[in-house]
Amino acid sequence: MLAVTRDPLSIDALTTAVEAAVRARGEGCGALASFLGVVRATHQGRAVRYLEYEAFDALAVKTFAQIRDEALARWPDAELALVHRVGRLEIGEASIAIVAATAHRADAFAVCRYAIERVKQIAPVWKHEYFVDGDAWVEGAVADPEDADAREKAMAIACA
Amino acid sequence: MRVTVRLFARLRELAGREVWTTEVPAGATVADVWATVTQAHPPLAPFDRAVSCAVNANFSRMSSPLQEGDDVAFLPPVSGG
Numbered sequence: 001m002l003a004v005t006r007d008p009l010s011i012d013a014l015t016t017a018v019e020a021a022v023r024a025r026g027e028g029c030g031a032l033a034s035f036l037g038v039v040r041a042t043h044q045g046r047a048v049r050y051l052e053y054e055a056f057d058a059l060a061v062k063t064f065a066q067i068r069d070e071a072l073a074r075w076p077d078a079e080l081a082l083v084h085r086v087g088r089l090e091i092g093e094a095s096i097a098i099v100a101a102t103a104h105r106a107d108a109f110a111v112c113r114y115a116i117e118r119v120k121q122i123a124p125v126w127k128h129e130y131f132v133d134g135d136a137w138v139e140g141a142v143a144d145p146e147d148a149d150a151r152e153k154a155m156a157i158a159c160a
Numbered sequence: 161m162r163v164t165v166r167l168f169a170r171l172r173e174l175a176g177r178e179v180w181t182t183e184v185p186a187g188a189t190v191a192d193v194w195a196t197v198t199q200a201h202p203p204l205a206p207f208d209r210a211v212s213c214a215v216n217a218n219f220s221r222m223s224s225p226l227q228e229g230d231d232v233a234f235l236p237p238v239s240g241g
Contacts, residue, residue: 037241054169055240056233058217084240096241116241124214125240126169137170138239143212145219 001081002064004057004125009097011036014081018101026077029101033108035116037096039089047132053086053095056124060084066145067118071100071111074155078102078111084125095127114158121150161186161228165197170236171211175201184226190215191222193232210237 001017011034022029039051068080079101089095096119100111119125122145127138144150162181172178175197184192190213198205212235213220226232 053240056168056214056217056235059214059219059233060240062218120238120241122238123240124168124212124235124238126236127239128169137173137236139170139210139237140239141237142210143219143235143238 001083002061002068003083004055004060005083005085006087007085009036009083009085009094011097011099014083014097014099015101018079018081018099021079022077022101022103025079027103030103031101031105031108033100033102033105033112035096035098035112036094037116039091039093039095041091043129043131048091049130049132050091051089051095051130052128053084053089054126054128055084055086057086059124063123063145064119067115067122070118070151071114074114075102075107075111078107080111080115082115082119084119084123086125110158114154117154117157118151121147121154161188161226163188163193163226163229164231165193166231166233167197168233168235171204171207171234174203188226189222190220190224190226190232193226194222194234197234207234207236211235212238 064082081099084096098115100108102108121141122143214233
C-alpha cells in the first residue's frame with residue numbers, strides 16, 4: 001500500500017497488508033515497526049496553528065514505489081507500506097504513516113527509518129505552516145532520486 | 161511545439177499560476193522551458209539551482225529534450241514527512 005490521501009491515517013490497514021505479505025516469504029513475519037509523523041505545536045519557537053500539505057500525487061506514489069524497491073533490494077524479505085496525507089492537518093494529526101514488516105526486529109526498525117529518511121529527501125510533498133503570526137512554506141531537500149550520496153546517507157542513518 | 165507547464169507549492173504561489181501551455185522550439189529541453197518560466201516570473205529565478213523537474217510525472221533532468229505535448233513540472237525543495 002503506497003498512496004497519497006486526504007483522509008485521516010490509520011496504521012491498522014497498513015499493518016495487516018505488510019504482515020500478510022511477509023508471512024508468505026522467507027522466514028515469515030516476526031516484526032512490525034510503524035512510524036507516524038505528527039503535526040507539532042511549534043516550529044523553531046513559533047506557535048503553529050495548523051499545516052497544509054500538498055503533493056504531486058502521481059509522482060509521489062511512484063517515488064514511494066522507488067523507496068520500497070530500494071528497501072527491498074537491501075532487505076529482500078521485508079515489506080513496506082507508506083501513505084502520506086495532504087490537505088489541512090491540525091496539531092496532533094498524522095501526516096505520514098509507514099509500516100515495515102520483516103522477520104526480525106532490527107530490520108523492521110531499519111526499513112521504517114530508511115523509508116522516512118528517503119521521503120524527506122525525494123518525495124514531491126510540500127508543507128505549508130500557518131503560525132499565529134504568519135505563514136511559510138518549508139523547503140528542505142532538492143529532490144534527486146538518482147543521488148547515490150543521499151541514498152547512502154539514508155541507509156547509514158537507518159543502520160546506525 | 162506545445163508543452164504543458166506545471167508548478168507546485170511556493171513556485172506556484174510566487175508565479176500566481178499553476179498549469180498552462182506554452183510554445184517552445186522543437187528540440188527544447190526542460191531547462192529551456194524553465195528559462196521561459198523565470199523570464200515571465202522573475203521571483204522564480206532564485207530557484208535556478210534548487211528546482212527539480214518531472215516530465216509526464218516522472219523525475220527528469222533539466223538537460224532532457226522534450227516532445228510535443230509533454231507535461232513539464234517544476235518542483236521546489238521538498239518537505240514531506
